[in-house]
Amino acid sequence: IRFFGEKKILEGKKMVITAGGTVERIDPVRYLTNDSSGKMGIALAEVAQSMGADVTLIAGKTSVPVPSGIRVVKVESAQDMLEAVMERFDDSDVIIKAAAVADYRPLERAQQKIKKKSEEMTLTLIKNTDILQTIGQRKTKQFIVGFAAETENVEEHALDKLRRKHCDLIVANDVTQEGAGFGTDTNVVRIYDAAGLVDILPIMSKLGVARELLLRIAERMAKGAE
Ligand code: CTP
Numbered sequence: 581i582r583f584f585g586e587k588k589i590l591e592g593k594k595m596v597i598t599a600g601g602t603v604e605r606i607d608p609v610r611y612l613t614n615d616s617s618g619k620m621g622i623a624l625a626e627v628a629q630s631m632g633a634d635v636t637l638i639a640g641k642t643s644v645p646v647p648s649g650i651r652v653v654k655v656e657s658a659q660d661m662l663e664a665v666m667e668r669f670d671d672s673d674v675i676i677k678a679a680a681v682a683d684y685r686p687l688e689r690a691q692q693k694i695k696k697k698s699e700e701m702t703l704t705l706i707k708n709t710d711i712l713q714t715i716g717q718r719k720t721k722q723f724i725v726g727f728a729a730e731t732e733n734v735e736e737h738a739l740d741k742l743r744r745k746h747c748d749l750i751v752a753n754d755v756t757q758e759g760a761g762f763g764t765d766t767n768v769v770r771i772y773d774a775a776g777l778v779d780i781l782p783i784m785s786k787l788g789v790a791r792e793l794l795l796r797i798a799e800r801m802a803k804g805a806e
Pocket residue numbers: 658677678679680681682683708709710711712713725726727728729730741
């Protein structure tokens with residue numbers, strides 16, 4: 581109802597959106613995760629669907645429920661998320677990676693609850709595969725959008741990620757800014773493409789950011805198809 585009257589500018593587009601934080605198991609009762617609420621990815625899924633897209637939301641841990649009426653694939657770890665994305669990759673027209681993927685996972689996952697022993701313990705972590713980079717390398721027709729959460733040198737880091745991961749657009753947010761980042765209902769973002777800054781958006785709701793971003797995606801896809 582919120583999007584009544586939204587133009588169907590993404591009609592028929594197959595879209596995969598990732599949201600939330602990944603959960604990296606240490607043992608059966610413990611894990612590593614992050615503060616991602618999933619709100620940005622969920623907002624994108626809702627608005628994209630209202631614009632006519634055929635949306636699949638691949639969701640890690642979220643602190644808010646996913647609205648009914650959205651097709652959701654629940655995943656736990658970064659490895660699960662990679663598999664879920666790759667399964668749908670060939671068929672997708674647009675992939676938006678709003679999820680906060682853990683950069684590292686425990687090297688070993690204990691089958692039993694780890695018992696406390698010595699005064700110190702060391703947990704060895706190993707790097708997770710970069711999902712965005714993996715799909716960027718395999719990109720054929722897909723329009724790929726990444727996110728970058730930064731605390732400093734936002735533009736430099738965002739553009740570096742965009743180039744390394746072969747994204748069409750990257751949405752950067754400076755998480756030190758009031759109203760931006762994890763858990764909030766608002767966001768403050770800048771959008772970049774390979775040539776540099778595309779847009780500076782003022783503070784707005786995550787639904788508003790989703791709408792602005794999806795309008796630009798639709799516009800660019802239409803131009804690319806001309
Ligand atoms: N990403 C991903 N797979 C990973 C890590 C990140 O797909 N293993 C994606 C995120 O979903 C996001 C983008 O890459 O769309 C940027 O994530 P970010 O954490 O900002 O960048 P990193 O490349 O992980 O670099 P760093 O954390 O060192 O800043």
